[in-house]
Amino acid sequence: MFKSHRFRRGATLMLVVSAITFALPAAVPAQAAAACGTVNLADNAWVGYEADLAVVSYVLKNSLGCKVVVKNISEQVSWQGFPTGQVDAILENWGHEDLAAKYITKQKVAVDLGSTGNNGIIGWYVVPWMVAKYPGITNYKNLNKYASLFKTSESGSMGAFLDGDPSYVTNDAAIIKNLKLNYKVIFTGSEAALITSFRAAQAQKKPMIGYFYEPQWFLAEVPLVHVTLPKWTKGCDADPKTVACDYPPYPLNKVASVKFMNSGSPAATVIKNFKWTNADQNSVAKSLAVGKLTDDAAAKIWVDAHPAIVKAWLGK
Amino acid sequence: MATTLLSKTMGEPAPVAAKKSKLSFQLSLLTTGFLFFAILLRGIATLPLDTSSLTSFQNWLNSVSDWIGNNRTSNPVFTFFINVIRDFIDTFVTGIQDLISQAVGNNASPLLGWFGIVVLLSYLAYAVANVRIALLVCGGLISLGLLGYWQESMDTLALTLAAVVLALIIGIPLGICAGLFPRFEKIITPALDFAQVMPTFVYLTPVTLFFLIGPASATIVTMVYAIPPALRITAVALHEVPWSSVEAAVSMGSTRMQALRKVQLPQAKRTIVVGINQTIMAALSMVTIAALIDAPGLGKVVIRALESLDIGSSFQAGLGIVILAVVLDRTTTAAASKVDAENSHLLDHKHHRQILKIGAIVSVIAVVISRIYLWAGNFPGTGVLGHDIATYTDNATNWFQAHFVNVTNGITNAVSYGLLNPLQSLLTNSPWFVTGFAFVLLAAILGGRKLTLVAIFCVLGIVGTGLWSDTMATLASVLVASIATVTIGIVVGVWIGRSKRADQIIRPILDAGQVLPAFVYLVPFLGLFGATRFTAIMAAIVYAAPASIKLMADGIAGIPASISEAGIAAGSSKWQMIIKVQLPSARRAVALSTNQGIIYVLAMVVVGGLVGAGGLGYLVVAGFAQLNLTGKGLAAGLAIVLLGILLDRITQAAAVRSTLQGK
Numbered sequence: 011m012f013k014s015h016r017f018r019r020g021a022t023l024m025l026v027v028s029a030i031t032f033a034l035p036a037a038v039p040a041q042a043a044a045a046c047g048t049v050n051l052a053d054n055a056w057v058g059y060e061a062d063l064a065v066v067s068y069v070l071k072n073s074l075g076c077k078v079v080v081k082n083i084s085e086q087v088s089w090q091g092f093p094t095g096q097v098d099a100i101l102e103n104w105g106h107e108d109l110a111a112k113y114i115t116k117q118k119v120a121v122d123l124g125s126t127g128n129n130g131i132i133g134w135y136v137v138p139w140m141v142a143k144y145p146g147i148t149n150y151k152n153l154n155k156y157a158s159l160f161k162t163s164e165s166g167s168m169g170a171f172l173d174g175d176p177s178y179v180t181n182d183a184a185i186i187k188n189l190k191l192n193y194k195v196i197f198t199g200s201e202a203a204l205i206t207s208f209r210a211a212q213a214q215k216k217p218m219i220g221y222f223y224e225p226q227w228f229l230a231e232v233p234l235v236h237v238t239l240p241k242w243t244k245g246c247d248a249d250p251k252t253v254a255c256d257y258p259p260y261p262l263n264k265v266a267s268v269k270f271m272n273s274g275s276p277a278a279t280v281i282k283n284f285k286w287t288n289a290d291q292n293s294v295a296k297s298l299a300v301g302k303l304t305d306d307a308a309a310k311i312w313v314d315a316h317p318a319i320v321k322a323w324l325g326k
Numbered sequence: 327m328a329t330t331l332l333s334k335t336m337g338e339p340a341p342v343a344a345k346k347s348k349l350s351f352q353l354s355l356l357t358t359g360f361l362f363f364a365i366l367l368r369g370i371a372t373l374p375l376d377t378s379s380l381t382s383f384q385n386w387l388n389s390v391s392d393w394i395g396n397n398r399t400s401n402p403v404f405t406f407f408i409n410v411i412r413d414f415i416d417t418f419v420t421g422i423q424d425l426i427s428q429a430v431g432n433n434a435s436p437l438l439g440w441f442g443i444v445v446l447l448s449y450l451a452y453a454v455a456n457v458r459i460a461l462l463v464c465g466g467l468i469s470l471g472l473l474g475y476w477q478e479s480m481d482t483l484a485l486t487l488a489a490v491v492l493a494l495i496i497g498i499p500l501g502i503c504a505g506l507f508p509r510f511e512k513i514i515t516p517a518l519d520f521a522q523v524m525p526t527f528v529y530l531t532p533v534t535l536f537f538l539i540g541p542a543s544a545t546i547v548t549m550v551y552a553i554p555p556a557l558r559i560t561a562v563a564l565h566e567v568p569w570s571s572v573e574a575a576v577s578m579g580s581t582r583m584q585a586l587r588k589v590q591l592p593q594a595k596r597t598i599v600v601g602i603n604q605t606i607m608a609a610l611s612m613v614t615i616a617a618l619i620d621a622p623g624l625g626k627v628v629i630r631a632l633e634s635l636d637i638g639s640s641f642q643a644g645l646g647i648v649i650l651a652v653v654l655d656r657t658t659t660a661a662a663s664k665v666d667a668e669n670s671h672l673l674d675h676k677h678h679r680q681i682l683k684i685g686a687i688v689s690v691i692a693v694v695i696s697r698i699y700l701w702a703g704n705f706p707g708t709g710v711l712g713h714d715i716a717t718y719t720d721n722a723t724n725w726f727q728a729h730f731v732n733v734t735n736g737i738t739n740a741v742s743y744g745l746l747n748p749l750q751s752l753l754t755n756s757p758w759f760v761t762g763f764a765f766v767l768l769a770a771i772l773g774g775r776k777l778t779l780v781a782i783f784c785v786l787g788i789v790g791t792g793l794w795s796d797t798m799a800t801l802a803s804v805l806v807a808s809i810a811t812v813t814i815g816i817v818v819g820v821w822i823g824r825s826k827r828a829d830q831i832i833r834p835i836l837d838a839g840q841v842l843p844a845f846v847y848l849v850p851f852l853g854l855f856g857a858t859r860f861t862a863i864m865a866a867i868v869y870a871a872p873a874s875i876k877l878m879a880d881g882i883a884g885i886p887a888s889i890s891e892a893g894i895a896a897g898s899s900k901w902q903m904i905i906k907v908q909l910p911s912a913r914r915a916v917a918l919s920t921n922q923g924i925i926y927v928l929a930m931v932v933v934g935g936l937v938g939a940g941g942l943g944y945l946v947v948a949g950f951a952q953l954n955l956t957g958k959g960l961a962a963g964l965a966i967v968l969l970g971i972l973l974d975r976i977t978q979a980a981a982v983r984s985t986l987q988g989k
Contacts, residue, residue, distance in 0.1 A: 057633050081620045082629065086953060087534050090395075096539045108953045163742030164858050164938065172857060172938075176948035176955075183377065197377065198857040198938040199947050202632050206852040207938075209635075214731060227634065250378070299634035 046076035049270075049277045050098045052088035053080045056201060057227045060305070061294035062101040062126065066284055068309035069320055076277050085177055089113050089265075092120040098270035099281050102126055102262050104178065114265070121271055123264035127285040128225055130260030132178070134171075135222040135234035137212045150189060150239050157192040159217040168194040172220030174204035180221055181253045185239065188254035193219075208232060223260075225288045227295040283323040290316070349983070352771050360764040364756035371757040373794040377945075380958055381792035388957030395535055404536075412542045419488045419541040423622070427480035435703030439696025440476055444468060446693060449685040455660035466653040474709015475624060475646045482613055482623030483650060485541065489548035489609045494602060497553045501560025501601070505594075506586070511561055516971075518554040523925070523970035525932040525943075526551065526615045527950045528963035534619050544621030552609040559601030563594035599662035606654045607841065613647055614843040624650075628845050635849050637723050638716030644846035645715065651841040652834065723850045734854040741806070741860055750802035758794050762786075765972060773979035784972040791961040793942065797969055800941035803859045803934065804927055804969075807866040811923040814871045816916060819878020820904055823912075829879065836872035844869060844933045852937055862934025862943070870926035874919040881915020882908055917981030924977060928970045942966050 049070055053063055063080065070076040081088075081097060089109045091097025113120040136147055144159075146152040153169075160169030171193040173180055183195045198204050204220060205228050211218035212232045222234055239256035240246075246255040264281060271278050290312065297308035313320055375381065380388070397404060424430045425437045438446070444467045452460035470479040504511035526547060537543040567590045575585040617625030624643045631640035696702040753761065762785035769781035788797050822829040844865050855861040885908060893907040909916065935943025942962045949959010 055629060055633055060633065081539055082617065082626055083534075083539055083620050084618060084951065086531060086951065087539060087619060090531075090535060091539055094538050112953070162856070162858070163739050163747070163860070164940075175951065176944070177951040179952070195377075196857065196938055197935075197940050197944045197948075199940075199944050200936040202635055202849055203852050203857045203937050205635060206849055207857045210727075210731070210853050210856065299636075302636070302639075 046070065046074040046277055047275060048077045048079055049275065050079045050081060050091070050096060052091065052097045052100045053082045054085050054088060054100070054102070055082070057295045057299045058128070058225050058291055059102045060298055061291050061308070062284070064298065064305035064309040065286075065294060065312055066101055066281065068306055068313055069280060069323060070277050073320070073324055074276050074280070076275075085109075089120070092265075092267040093117060095267065095269055097267065098277075099123075099264060099266040101264055101281070101284070102128070103265050104130055104260060104262060110265075119268055120265050121268055123266050123271075123282050125285065126262045126264055128262045128288050128291055130262050131224045131236075132257040132260060133222070134182075134219060134237040134239060135208075136219045136237060137208060137217070138233055138235055139212060139215050140217055141235050148235055148237050150191070150237060153219075153237070154190075154192050156217075160193070160219055162196075164196050165194045168192050169219070170194060170196050172204060172207055172218065173197050174221055175199070175201045178221075178223070181247060181250060181257070182221055184250060184253045185255075188252060189240075208234060225291050225295070227292065227299040230292065230296055230300070279325050280323050283325060285323075286319065290319075349771070353768075356764060356767055356771065360756075360760065361752075363760045364752060367757045367760060368755040371759060372755055372798075373758050373789065373792075374754075375792055375795060377948075380955075381961075383790065383792055384957040384961045386957065387960045388954065391532065391956050391960070394532065408536050412537045415488070415492070415537075415542040415545050416540060418492070419485060419545055422484040422488050423481065423541075425484075427477055427484050427622075434700065435696075436480070437697075438693060439699075439703035440467075440471060440705045441702035442689075442693035442696030443480070444692075446689045449689045451657050452685060453682055455657055455664055459657050459660045462656055463653055466649050469711070470646055470649055471705035472707070472709060472711040473642055473646050473649075473715070474707075474712035475627065475643060476705035478622075478624045478627055478643070479646050479650060482610075482625065482647065485544060485548070485616070485621055485623060486606065486609045486613070486650075486654075488541075489545045489552055489612075490602075490606050492545065493549045493552040493556050493605050493609065496549075497556025497605065498560050498598065498601075500553075501557040501598075502564060502586075502591075504557060504561035505564025505590075514557070518558060519971055519974070520967055521550050522554045523928060523967045525929075525946050525963050525966060526612065527932050527946045528960055530615070530619055530950055531956065539620050541621070543619050544616040547616050547619070548609050548612040548621075551612050552605045555604035555608050556601050559604060560594070560598050563597030563601065564590055566597060567593045596662050596665050599658060599665055603655060603658040603662065606658060607651065610647060610651050610654070610841055611843075614845050625843070628843050632845055632849065636716075637846075637849050638718075638720040640846045640849070641719045642712045642716045644842045648838045648842055652837055655837065723853070727850070727853045731854060735856070738855045738858055738860040741863075742858065746802060746806050746859060746863075749805065750799055753798040753802050754795055756798075758789055761798065762789070765976075769976055769979070772976060772983060777975055777979050780975050781972060784968045787968045788965050791965045791968070793945070793958075793962055793965045796941050796945060796962065797965045800931055800934075800939075800943065800966075801969065803863055803939060803941065804866075804924070804931065804973075807863040807870070807927045807930075808920075808924045810863070810867050811870045811874050811927055812920045814867065815874025815878050815919045815923055816909075818871075819875045819915075819919065820882055820908065822875070823879035823882025824904075824908075832875075836875055839868050839872040844930065848933070848937055857938030859934070859939040861937045862930070862939035865933055865937065866927045866930035869930050870923050873926050874923035877919035877922055878912070878915055881912035881919070884915075885911045913984045914981065917977070917984050921974065921977040921981060924973050925970065928966065928973070931966055942969075 051063060051067065053059065067078040067080065070078055081091070083091070083097075085100075085103075085106065086109065088097055088100050089106070089112070092113050110120075110122070114122060134150075140147055144156055147156055157169035160171070161167070162170045164170055169192060171182060171186065173182055173195050176197070176199065185191075186193050186195065198207065198220075204222070208218060208220065208222070208228070209232060210216070219237070228234075240254060242256045242258045247253040247258065264284065266278065266281060271282075294308050294312050297303045297311060298305070301308070303311075420428075423436070426443055427436055429435055430437060444464055447467060448460045448464040451463040470476055473479075500514070504514055529550070530547065533543050533547055537546055571589055571593070572585050575589045576582065580588065613621070613623060613625040614628050615625070617623070617629045624646045627643035628640045628647075631637075631643065692702075765785055766778060766781045769777045788794055791797075818832065822832050847868065848861075848865060851861045851864055855864060889907060889911055890903070893903050898907060931939075931941070931943040932946050933943065935941070935945070935947040942965055945955070945962035946959050946966070949955045949957070949962065
């Protein structure tokens with residue numbers, strides 16, 4: 011590309027001079043790193059997780075002086091990081107029996123650190139405006155009566171039932187079949203698509219039913235209403251083909267790598283002790299998603315208001 | 327001269343016309359036959375498969391991926407070979423990041439502060455292109471800072487540069503081989519098709535399994551997509567050099583190697599630079615996908631904003647990617663045409679050299695300043711412009727949604743019920759052997775024996791993946807999106823091909839459509855069109871139509887003036903000119919823009935899976951998310967590749983047919 015030899019010489023000269031300038035002393039020294047060392051935390055892409063991450067990182071950085079490295083990766087990839095030492099902890103895990111069996115039971119590289127205190131609820135939800143207008147819609151027994159309301163261009167002659175991010179294991183197709191409901195599952199494929207659909211349905215007063223879960227920041231904006239399915243009992247969902255009951259309660263837990271837990275890092279203690287309520291998480295999640303605060307700013311508000319809880323995490 | 331050309335294009339000579347009518351007779355016979363049997367035998371042998379069920383082939387793929395996962399850490403061949411590559415790439419990327427984006431050691435800013443980067447890159451742009459481009463680079467870079475994403479932009483630039491440099495180091499030599507040895511080209515072409523059409527989602531998890539989470543994986547994912555254009559265009563560049571000039575060199579006593587170095591490569595330089603340009607664009611289009619495995623930069627901002635459906639912020643970051651793309655695209659394009667100018671010695675070298683010298687000194691001073699003063703190190707301010715743009719975008723989207731949602735819902739329903747549903751039910755209810763046979767016959771009519779074999783291979787391959795029914799559902803959406811894309815491509819392409827003014831206004835919009843990450847406009851589209859196949863089709867059109875339009879416009883603009891003049895002399899009106907003269911003369915461009923339109927639409931199938939289109943795209947996404955569906959996701963990726971090759975080869979054959987007819 012560079013035709014002229016003179017130019018080439020000029021470029022070389024310039025490179026030499028800039029190399030010398032790099033040797034100049036740095037202008038402003040950054041903060042000195044502290045004793046805790048580096049903690050690698052997985053960052054899965056939903057706001058509730060983001061809230062856990064914001065608060066835990068804030069405490070690790072400000073109370074222990076840790077260097078926190080956040081890795082934006084999906085759930086399955088996060089677990090992959092345990093054996094290689096690239097991920098030290100996952101802060102909010104939703105079930106994933108298959109991954110737990112592989113990495114905790116079989117390979118013994120990860121360990122369950124117990125509940126985050128948050129209880130996950132998975133289930134079927136309808137948009138709130140429908141509840142007043144169509145009595146009994148929150149009971150599955152009446153859903154066939156209203157099926158035609160939910161018909162869309164995607165669902166043929168049946169009502170459309172919207173599913174979200176495929177990361178979550180859903181039994182919806184089987185439940186619909188086994189309860190003989192006249193609905194068809196539409197796979198929206200992402201949380202964004204699911205939330206946007208609920209939001210638009212509520213704003214335009216259009217019927218919509220789908221899979222959703224708590225804790226979730228969106229429920230503060232549109233309080234979706236839970237539909238009752240046949241009650242969950244232990245083992246009713248054992249066979250994915252015959253399941254005809256609601257989802258079990260999901261206690262959300264933390265998972266960490268064995269190597270990290272044995273390292274003696276003070277950060278391991280904090281992550282092990284980390285525990286809070288759904289209301290706590292929702293308040294931080296709301297600051298992030300609706301208030302559009304940065305992670306640290308949102309965390310600071312909550313941490314400053316709850317010194318006793320943070321103290322307990324630190325094991326003091 | 328002009329009149330003979332005109333008579334050839336306007337009134338076809340008898341034998342060609344006869345051939346053409348034979349072809350259209352065969353095609354209409356094929357269509358009627360297909361419809362007859364598809365409807366007569368509907369519901370038979372449609373090969374459906376539940377979303378949660380797996381075939382034995384898919385289970386086998388699952389076990390392969392498990393085996394790799396289990397051996398990653400224990401097998402010494404894996405660990406040694408792969409760790410060396412990984413360490414090398416990691417070091418390379420981190421080196422560039424230290425240079426332009428990440429603070430090093432105890433410093434507060436990277437080795438080059440923003441001020442140094444702006445001056446240095448503007449100077450380089452002047453050196454390889456001209457003053458206008460230098461100003462564009464300067465303005466573009468500063469606006470990245472004003473958006474509030476200086477560091478993220480530089481991270482993206484660092485990763486893109488690393489991937490592009492490595493892609494070129496691999497792609498250009500292989501491209502030269504492919505240009506010189508036709509047999510090598512034949513062997514490598516299917517691999518390139520595979521790399522370009524295979525959805526990235528399919529190999530994101532395996533790549534992180536091999537190369538771990540970090541810059542190496544992100545770079546490799548980007549390279550897989552960026553090498554093919556570098557390789558292909560280099561090969562084309564060598565093909566374009568007239569063989570006679572090589573023969574002349576050899577007869578004058580040069581060896582084959584000397585002929586390559588002294589004759590072929592210099593003449594191919596301009597096209598190779600076009601290849602570099604396409605490589606950069608391909609790398610930039612991977613920014614958001616790579617962010618899913620922790621690639622640093624603007625992609626992360628887009629993904630993060632998507633979590634809370636923050637349209638404003640994601641647009642703000644997406645705009646940063648568009649600015650980077652436009653800056654890099656214009657610079658390399660101008661560099662390419664300057665290569666031409668230099669070859670023909672049009673430049674005033676002495677004057678030019680003076681400015682280059684002064685510029686070099688100024689750049690060094692700027693770099694020094696950026697290392698001494700904090701204001702020149704880290705971009706000052708918090709991106710006020712960015713916040714304004716985000717707020718404005720949010721308001722505009724909300725307003726549009728509130729006022730037009732009934733219209734957009736109406737359009738969704740009209741297209742879905744009127745076109746998409748009947749087409750999809752025809753394709754998914756038709757027995758696989760009827761539809762498959764129709765494809766093979768179409769291939770036999772348009773191409774020769776070779777194309778027929780390719781079609782048989784693809785049809786049987788799709789059946790083998792176990793996903794025939796899902797493939798047909800996807801095909802229906804792909805066809806509707808392609809028809810729309812090609813129609814827009816021809817109409818807008820003719821318009822801007824005929825008017826330089828229109829071209830100047832429209833082209834930046836086309837660039838934006840091609841590089842703006844789909845994630846940015848998915849949320850507003852979902853609000854307008856719902857979680858439907860139509861939303862996926864709209865997203866595909868936004869991405870695919872620009873390529874179609876550009877190729878069409880180039881074709882129209884490339885029609886020799888003599889033909890148009892003859893048309894005017896013959897007293898044609900504007901519409902007669904377009905329909906009777908320009909479109910027939912640009913037949914090759916019409917065919918090419920159709921082909922590329924379809925390929926680009928296919929690239930969006932996976933994105934469709936994220937917005938409710940179901941089909942193969944959803945299965946790929948689900949395979950990325952769930953361990954036990956990994957095999958099914960892989961199979962769905964394979965089905966997309968096979969469908970892509972099938973549609974690509976058939977439309978290419980159609981393109982060759984129409985070119986022959988044009989002659």
